[in-house]
Each structure stands twice: as C-alpha cells, then as structure tokens.
Amino acid sequence: TGSALVMTSMVAQAQASDPLPIPQWTKTLGDPVLKNPYGLPSPFEKAIIRRETLAADMPGGYNFPTPHSYWSTTPLQDLRGTITPNGLFYERHHAGVPAVEPSEHRLVVHGLVKRELIFTMDQLRRLPTVSSFHFLECSGNGDMVTEGKFGKNVADIHGLLSCAQWTGVKLSTLLEEAGVEKDKARYVLAEGADSAAMLRTIPFQRAMDECIVVYAQNGENLRPEQGYPVRLLVPGCEGNLNIKWLRRLEVTDNPAFSREETSKYSDLTGPDGMAHKSTLIMEAKSVITFPSGGQELPEAGYYQIRGIAWTGRGKITGVDVSMDGGKNWEPANLTQPVLSKCLTEFTLPWRWDKTSAVLMSRATDETGYVQPFIEQLFTARGKYFLYHNNAIQPWLVQSDGSVVYG
Amino acid sequence: TGSALVMTSMVAQAQASDPLPIPQWTKTLGDPVLKNPYGLPSPFEKAIIRRETLAADMPGGYNFPTPHSYWSTTPLQDLRGTITPNGLFYERHHAGVPAVEPSEHRLVVHGLVKRELIFTMDQLRRLPTVSSFHFLECSGNGDMVTEGKFGKNVADIHGLLSCAQWTGVKLSTLLEEAGVEKDKARYVLAEGADSAAMLRTIPFQRAMDECIVVYAQNGENLRPEQGYPVRLLVPGCEGNLNIKWLRRLEVTDNPAFSREETSKYSDLTGPDGMAHKSTLIMEAKSVITFPSGGQELPEAGYYQIRGIAWTGRGKITGVDVSMDGGKNWEPANLTQPVLSKCLTEFTLPWRWDKTSAVLMSRATDETGYVQPFIEQLFTARGKYFLYHNNAIQPWLVQSDGSVVYG
Amino acid sequence: QSDTEAMDCDDRPFCIGTVTDAATIAPWNIDVLPDGTGLPEGQGDVASGAEVYKTGCAYCHGEDGLGGIKPIEDHAGYPALSSTDPTPLSAIDSWPTKNVGTYLPYATTLFDYIRRSMPFVNSQSLSDDEIYSLVAYLLSINKVIPENSVLDKASLSAIQMPNRDGFTCDSRPDTHNEPCMGDCAVPGDDGFDLGVAAKPGDDSQEDCMVVQ
C-alpha cells in the first residue's frame, strides 16, 4: 500500500482463470476483542507514519540542529477525506514534548481583568464547550521552496498541516469570567508550559471572537504532541500562535514582540528588507495529493485527481485544476460540507494517456482571493521571503507514470 | 482525568496564596519529535480505552462465551464532540479480527451483472471517492436494558456506537462498472473474508443509493477491527449490515435469509412471538454523556449537560433535556453542523443545587419521530424484544453528586 | 483477443477491475438462498450427521445439542442448537429461546451457516456431504424431520420449517411520542399514552426481504 501503485491489473488478469484460493484468515479465528484496548493500525500500514524530511532531500543545512526544536510531517499523500488521525498529526516543537501531569497543570488568566483566576483542568472541562473542525498549519510549511529546495512528496513540502475536530471552552468565556476590562484591553499574551515557554501576542478582538482553549482532539483528550492537556486554538492562524501546553493568558494594553514575533515567524515584505511584524492568517492554499510527488501511475486510464484546500479567511469556494501546466483549468468537485477554516477535499476525474502532464490546483476562498503562483509571491515580497508560502504546487506526471515536482 | 471530577476548587483555593511552582517540564527538554512516528495518547490517559462490560455488572450469562464472538465498548462518557478516535472505535466480531494482507485481498462483484469483476485494493482506490461522516451502531446496543440489567455507565449501556469520517467508492459505482442488470436486481448479498464469513442481504435500492465500499476511517486506512482493508458502509443501518473485511458482493433476485437475518439480529414484533425479518434502520436515539452513570459532581454550581444524538433516518432536528424525570423539558443546543446519519452533539447549561435530579434526553429527527420511553417499546413489541432499543436513558444525580442509572 | 477487449473497456465507465468468471469465483460463492439456489451436489443422513456432530461440534454445543458449555465462568455458554420444546416461536408466550428448530424460517439458512462459519475454530473445512448430514441431524433432533431422513439438494429445498410464517416486514416506527415540553405525563402516570402493539409490516416495505 502506501503511495506506490503496483501493476496489479495485468497480474490479476493472468490469475483470473484460477479458482480463488481461500486465505488462511478465512479459515481460522482472528485476534480476540480487546487485543488492543487502545487500537492501532494494521501492521501492513507501518509505512504510514510521521517523518522528518531527510537531509539528503534538503541539502544545505535546511533541517534544524536538534530534534527538540524541530518538526515531523503528516503523510498527507496517503490520507483521504479531511480528518487527520491523531497519531499522524504533524509536530512542531521548540523544546520537545513536555510530560505535563494534568492534575498539576494550571491555567492562569490575569492582567487587565477584575479578578485573576487559576483554572485546573477539571474546572476548564466544566465550562460551556464549542466543538469545531479546523486545520492547523505551520507558517513555515513549504518554506524550502522559497529557498530553491523542493523535497520529494507532499509530506516533505506541505506536511506541516493537519486537521481535526477540536473541543474546548471559548477564550471569551474565560475572559468574561475573569471580568476582562474591555475598554483597556488591546492584546492577550498566551504562554506555554514547556521549557521553551513560547509567548505569542493575540489581538484582543480575535481573542474574544475566534479563540478556543481546547483540550480534546478528534473526540479524545489532546495528544502530548498537540499540547496535552490544553492548548490555544486560533482558527485559520499560523500554528505557532496556537500555543501548546497553555499555562498563562494575560490581558494587556501592549503587544509582546516576543522572539517568535520578531526574529522568527516574521516575514520580509519586499526587496527592501522591511518585515511584517504580525502575519497571523494562513492564506488560501491547495495541493494535489494524488497524483503527487513520489507516486506512480501504473497504466493509462481513469484516475481520480484529489487534493486538499484550506484558508484562514473562512471557506474555500472553489478549487480549479489544470492538467497542462496552468494553461487550461477545470473546476474540481468539493466534498461537502465545506467548513470554515478547515481542510476541504477536492476531486476531479481524469484519464491519463501516458503522455507527460503538469498538474496543479488553484484555490479560491470566500473573500475572492485566489491562490497565487510562487513568482507572484517573489514579486510581492522579494526573493528572501520565507513564511506563508501558499503558492500553487505543480506536479509533473512523466510518461513512465512516475510523478515528481513540476 | 477520566470521568471522576475531583473537588479541586477548595484545594486550589487553599493553595492560592502560595507562589506557583515551576514544574519540572517547564525547565527541561521534553521528548524529541518522532519519539512516536505513529503517535499515542498521553500515559495519563491510560484509563481511556475500550472495555468489556464486566460479568459482575451483567449477571446471568449476558456476556458471550468467547472473546472471538464478542464486543468491546467505546468510552463515550469520556469523549467530546462527535468524532470517535480510531483507537477507541467499538468492536463487534464473530470470529475475531482476521489479519488480512491487503495485497492478497480481493473483492468480487458478480451475480446479475453483465461482467463479473475482481478488484484489488489498488483498483478500488483508483475509483471516484465519497467522504462522509457517519455513526455505526450495533443493533444490540442497550439490549441488556430490555432484559432488566442496567450496567454502570454510558460505555456499558450504549458503548457499541462510534462515529468517523469514511472514505471509499460508492457501491453503485462498482455495480455500474459490472453492468448490473437493474431490471432483475432486487438484492445485493455482502460477505466477509473473516472465518465467520458473515453474509447479509442489502436491498437493491439502498445498495445503489446509500452504500459505500469504504477503506479509510478518519483519514487513514481502516483499522483491522473495523474491517481492514475494506468494508461495506450502509449509513444509518445496524452495524452488522456493514460487512467488514468485505470480499464478495452478489447481485441477486432473492434475499439470503442468512443466520444473522433470522436467528440473530431479528426482532420480535410483539407479544405473539412473531418477528421482523429485516430491521435495518437504527432509529433516533440520544444519551446524556455528562452527567452520566459512574460520574460525580464535586459541588453545587454550574455544569454543562452534554450528550450525543443520532438517527438512521437523516438529521437530528432537536434534543430536549429534562432535569426532573420527564415532567418538564428544555431544548438543548445542537453543535453545528448537524450531519445526516451522524452523531450530533447537544449541550445545555445547568446549575445543580445538590438536590437529587433525574436527567434524561429525548431526540427528534427530521421525520418527526420522537425517541420513546422504554415502556412504549415494551408495549409496541412485547416484553421479549431485544434489538433496536433506542429508549430514553435516565440518569439519577444523587444529592452527594454521584450519578447512577435513573 | 487484446487486453482491452478482454477487459470490455468500451462498455465500461472506468475500466478498472478485472473481468473474471463463475469458475474463478466458485470457491467463494457459498451462499444458499431460501429456494435452494447455491446448494451443492451431495447428500447426508441423520446417523452420519450424528457422528460428525459428536467429533466436531459436541464439545461446544453439547452432546444433545442443548449447548451450555461455558468456556468463561459467568459468561453465557456456547449456544444450544436444539431445545426441549419444539413449539414454533410465534406460537408461544414465554421468554423465547430462538434456535434452529423453533425460529428458523428456512432450512437452507442452517446449511448456509454451517458451510460458512462452523466449526467455529476451523470454518469452511467440512465436505458438502458432511454439511448435509449435519443439517439432517440437527433438524432431526429439533423434531423437524424424521430420524430416517436423507437430505440432498432437492429434499432440503423442500423442507417447510415450522416457523416459516413467523416473520413480517419492518413496520417501524412503532411508537408515537409527543414532544411535550411542560407538565408532561411520564410512563406510569394515568395521562401517559403507552401506545399499542405494533401492526405487522407488509411486504411493500422498501427494505424488506421477500422471496419470489
């Protein structure tokens, strides 16, 4: 399985005249119930895991020095639908994954409030909940492309992206409970309990309208790699803003300008070396996950082109697909329901005739914004931009059926 | 964590004057990325697993003789939202879980068709897909209640229920590819590749309109316990109909009347001992998951009543909640989006004043059908009915905060 | 014949999936329908079935098919395949023990089930003659057929099971509950309408299994 399609039809054809054998698993008892009280994938799926991008595929010191400030990618090219199963959710940590004891963990809410509050996890879980489906994406997703490195497959290039159903309490609920001083409040600082103690500045209106303090991920409690027992969720905004292992929320009248808002995670605006201070929103993006880099088409005939699209500005309204390098486009089908600030699956039927073809997808969102080509981003931002690379991703299907970066 | 709420607020109050300690995890590096290439829950979540219902809680030989024809329950009282994470999806097997090799597995489509076809998994995965969210429920869910046994918690009583995003190819696509003879076809027989080789009869219209041959579950390939590598999905219909480890689909003009359509999984219709031959649809049902059996309220004050509702007849249109044993009801909030033949989450704010209270929920679906009391089911079906118990579930919150069957 | 011709591609939406034939499928095509379609050639008598049962089935289902072997204490035992009361289920009013004799509408179900699922730990290992003999034995001890019966395709198809009229189609919904919001009656109160016994369903119910 995995991404490699083998030439099964000819093999099956040759065997078609033999009576079907009865496999051993049809004649003997399988594993009992509760062999795994917490279930695991089939052993035949052992290639479907999170991975690092190999240094050999990213020469030049692209990969970070230490596995504690590093990432791992979701194998998006091997997934279907829009949900990322929890065990395959991408990682991006700055001091590894802390082993937080939930009964000891505390969340402090203070600053420009009438009453400073401390919450235990039990207290947080009592408060009214919201549940919604949202993607998370690192603003560095795809940054190697801006540096002229390309990676092999979707995971390498776009793998810092996942999607789940999140449940928690609205940040506004916590702030109202603390008696937030709305006339003075301009920002909320959010800080983590890992040893990086990541600090980010949340604009107050976004904090009140959008943010959720979440503790459940696809139904069960958060995974350690996603911030167990509690994290901040800022739908549609860069992963780093969504502080994991959340321990403190401070309402302030001034922003922090933390290191992750200046030295890192800030973007050059153009050739003059100026930079943006805050670029929170992840703009509309899409990528074809099949056929995509590293995969192979076994024969001519029908295939379903498929992929995912997403935007931090609400709903995806369309995804167009080109099979000729961008000269002509067709609108793809969007799997319903299309949700706001969530992955959207797109599909399009295609017949391959063994000629080489450059496939690409182009998303449009509810604001009318259209996913750009990378050359447009270089024009707008200069050749040194790094983050928020939402450019169109081309894949070249070669005449032998193998797919590489287009 | 788990279901037990501890009295943390008084403890926290007493400690409120001590400066917050800095935990060890805030001062030292945590685990590196890719410690678990396939991630796992926090060790602190080890109580959140699938379980059997203990014989001590279900006296009288309720539990089946062998772990190979048996079940395990989803801890619904510990989950949030509507997605069941794959590792906690309920099990119901008849010969254990076969270790199917996906490259060897075949799906045969034959019978009243122009051309008999064999599919490999690679071939199935090429065909056009659908992805949608649906619950699966065993028609025996809650059957012990009809026999006067009650179990302790939601998992015990209603735990043969889970929900996921499913991706696969429509059964109609496979049947059209085989050139199904629509004028003659009345049923499709579906058969599994485990050593029970479960056989069920699917009505032809339902097969063409509704059924999906699925291979992905919450984004990744099916779990072995859910039928890896391919199963049938019949949205809204009893779990047993959704044949796992699907190996054969035969279009016929007559039904099978298999053992699982006669001896088992068929329901007495009334006191006269007559039975239904086919009761495929799971009717509207709901259950409060908090506060529910086995849980405990630590103090008076605000709580969010929450639960899940579902129906095999489309969408849930409302869930009403009573806090006084059914005399008075309030409409609960339904988490959006409400999807067809899928779990729907409902919530309702509540203030508990330490007096005992009987809580219950009552679902209504788009057909206007209202979830009944069990006494109504006994009247309609006689005292010996077993399957399709979708009765209202009462929970008694006692004055000490502990919750038991109502 | 080219590969494309063999695949029948011109006539197919996708041309994915390999064309095969009945002989290839035969080892998996094991279902038996109520009219006997699918029954193999072969035959078996009650005495032979008793022998096969004694060595291959009795240690789970009990010597006389009355079951009850309990591999796990406090759990149910392996199911009985017979009972002491042969009255069809639809004719009694006591806690029903659904089993082979009292409940099955068709004898073919018994053949089909044994063929695909039994013995439990080594299924699909019996010969067709052995299955006919087991069906004969089990129907005999359930007092459905005489002890001197010999079953084959024709005679098994002809068996009329005692409970064959005991089934109707799904007639649900079979409750009607008003979504009362205030001052409501509950079961046990005089004002609560418990409803009535459900009417039998008729064969027009769209999901119903109806033998033509």
Next chain:
Amino acid sequence: QSDTEAMDCDDRPFCIGTVTDAATIAPWNIDVLPDGTGLPEGQGDVASGAEVYKTGCAYCHGEDGLGGIKPIEDHAGYPALSSTDPTPLSAIDSWPTKNVGTYLPYATTLFDYIRRSMPFVNSQSLSDDEIYSLVAYLLSINKVIPENSVLDKASLSAIQMPNRDGFTCDSRPDTHNEPCMGDCAVPGDDGFDLGVAAKPGDDSQEDCMVVQ
C-alpha cells in the same frame, strides 16, 4: 469571608476558576514588553555576561556568538547570535541572516527570550542579574551598545535597536490572481501579470501589534 465571597460568585457568569493574586502568579509572569514592563530589578555588565556566556552558552552558539555548532551532520547548526555585518536588515539587499543585532526591533525581546527559553537544556535557571549581563554582552558583540555598558531596567528599556523601524503591519493579500479558466498565461509568458511589490501595511490592520 465565606468561600462564596472569596470566589466573587455573584458577579461572575459561572463561578468556576479560583480567584488568585499577583503574588501567586508572579513566578510565571515573566514576559517583558517593549516599553520595559515586566523587567525585574537587577543589573549586569558586558564582562560578566561574557563569563556567563562562555560557560553556559558558547558550546552551542559558538565562542564569538557566530554559532554554527552542528550536533547533527547535514543539518543546520545552532543559531548564531551575532554576525560579522551589523547593518540593520532593512538596509541591505542580500540573503538576510536575521539575528539579534540586525533584526530585533526591541532589546526587551532578547531579555524576555533568554529569561524564558535559555539555556536550551535547562531553561529558567538564570538569575535576573545574569540575564541582564547576557543581554549586555550579546548587544555589545552585535555592536549595538558599547563594551562598557551596564544594563538595568531603565537603561535596557531605553535602548533603541538599529532595526526598530524595520517593521510594518500585515498588508496581505499581496497578490491578485485572476481565476482564468482557458488559454491562460502562466508566469514566464508575456501576458502574465506578476503583480507589484507589496505596499507596507498600516497600523490600522486589525491584528497588528502596535505599541502605545
């Protein structure tokens, strides 16, 4: 004072969450804002900072803060904390190496970051004086302040970083692409409009960080 009064329940939507105070929170309240809010009492000079750096930081960040220690071959090294070219980033046109001197808009960021995150394997272990001295040292080797600097709350707050004017607010979207469907130009074709350099954003952008 009853528990309820202490909890302030009458004035709160839910009365969940325990009331606390600044003294309790203080050990976690470690952020430093651009105007110096949050800086602790204490001070440190460049020479002391050089000593602390040598024993606690140099083995990762390099003897002169030029970094490059590579614990994993083929990966990047630990980041440099200085560079050989002190020109502010916004004044150059070559591949930017963002670092302490050339990029940070506020010196307080450096204090805040070291205070919360460094040393990497044993964070939040430095004294306030040590942090002041490290900041002094790092700003000194970055040619932002003189070697004889002594930093404390007031003097650190007063530092004007070279790149303090190098930032504007988010002005995206910064591309405009027509959803052309047929016979389209692509980048490289004459007919394709690559767009223009983005205009700087202004402080009214709703998410922007603006210091009052």
